[in-house]
Amino acid sequence: MNFTVQPGETVAIVGPIGSxxxxxANALPRLLNIGEGQIFLDGHDITTLPLKDLRRAIAYxxxxxxxxxxxxxxxxxxxxxxxxxxxxxxxxxxxxxxxxILNFPKRYDTLVGERGITLSGGQRQRTALARxxxxxxxxxxxxxxxxxxxxxxxxxxLQNLKTGTQHQTVIFISHQMxxxxxxxxxxxxxxxxxxxxxxxxxxxxxxxLYQALWEQHQLKEVLV
Ligand SMILES: Nc1ncnc2c1ncn2[C@@H]1O[C@H](COP(=O)(O)OP(=O)(O)OP(=O)(O)O)[C@@H](O)[C@H]1O
Ligand SMILES: [Mg+2]
Numbered sequence: 090m091n092f093t094v095q096p097g098e099t100v101a102i103v104g105p106i107g108s109x110x111x112x113x114a115n116a117l118p119r120l121l122n123i124g125e126g127q128i129f130l131d132g133h134d135i136t137t138l139p140l141k142d143l144r145r146a147i148a149y150x151x152x153x154x155x156x157x158x159x160x161x162x163x164x165x166x167x168x169x170x171x172x173x174x175x176x177x178x179x180x181x182x183x184x185x186x187x188x189x190i191l192n193f194p195k196r197y198d199t200l201v202g203e204r205g206i207t208l209s210g211g212q213r214q215r216t217a218l219a220r221x222x223x224x225x226x227x228x229x230x231x232x233x234x235x236x237x238x239x240x241x242x243x244x245x246x247l248q249n250l251k252t253g254t255q256h257q258t259v260i261f262i263s264h265q266m267x268x269x270x271x272x273x274x275x276x277x278x279x280x281x282x283x284x285x286x287x288x289x290x291x292x293x294x295x296x297x298l299y300q301a302l303w304e305q306h307q308l309k310e311v312l313v
């Protein structure tokens with residue numbers, strides 16, 4: 090595969106189970122070893138960058154993130170323990186979790202996990218996203234990271250990221266076609282390759298995998 094992502098662009102990656110989306114996502118922050126001369130960040134071969142610098146530039150959010158049995162505030166500012174409450178709140182707002190936190194018994198000081206309240210899957214995912222936003226990395230990679238969040242909220246989150254002050258480059262890997270549709274560009278993967286690329290408007294009128302995935306999604310929406 091061969092593609093370029095522009096700074097500030099929101100790129101969605103969609104495709105069937107096992108098509109290689111996570112493999113690609115893992116390669117970007119070098120969670121899996123990749124050869125020289127294959128992936129470049131601002132012209133630098135990522136294998137030549139110190140891992141610490143690469144991971145500060147690329148925030149990666151997996152489907153399941155680890156939350157500590159600690160306050161929700163400390164979970165969000167995990168990467169930056171001295172972060173101000175206002176910054177934590179800002180990240181929580183972008184991740185669409187702030188209103189729910191206000192409903193918790195002790196708001197941002199509520200304990201989560203074993204010793205505290207149990208968060209739903211979607212709440213855990215949005216907390217993990219807020220944590221990643223605190224890192225303030227120019228590139229954000231979300232690998233199925235909003236799978237337990239409803240489509241409407243996922244779409245709103247993507248919208249926040251697009252128009253947010255940070256103006257990050259976002260790589261949104263998802264089975265949520267409705268949210269992926271609003272990306273600037275969509276890459277469609279199948280069997281380890283990119284088989285289609287374009288905007289939703291372009292792809293939805295082309296016979297092919299994207300159209301098939303979109304029709305499946307439409308059908309599901311009707312059934313729900
Ligand atoms: N190092 C490897 N060598 C060979 N095959 C691999 C390796 N790593 C992963 N695979 C295979 O590559 C395929 C793609 O897996 P991947 O997890 O990237 O898919 P995916 O698109 O993220 O799927 P899903 O939608 O279920 O998350 C799978 O069949 C997987 O078993
Ligand atoms: Mg995957």
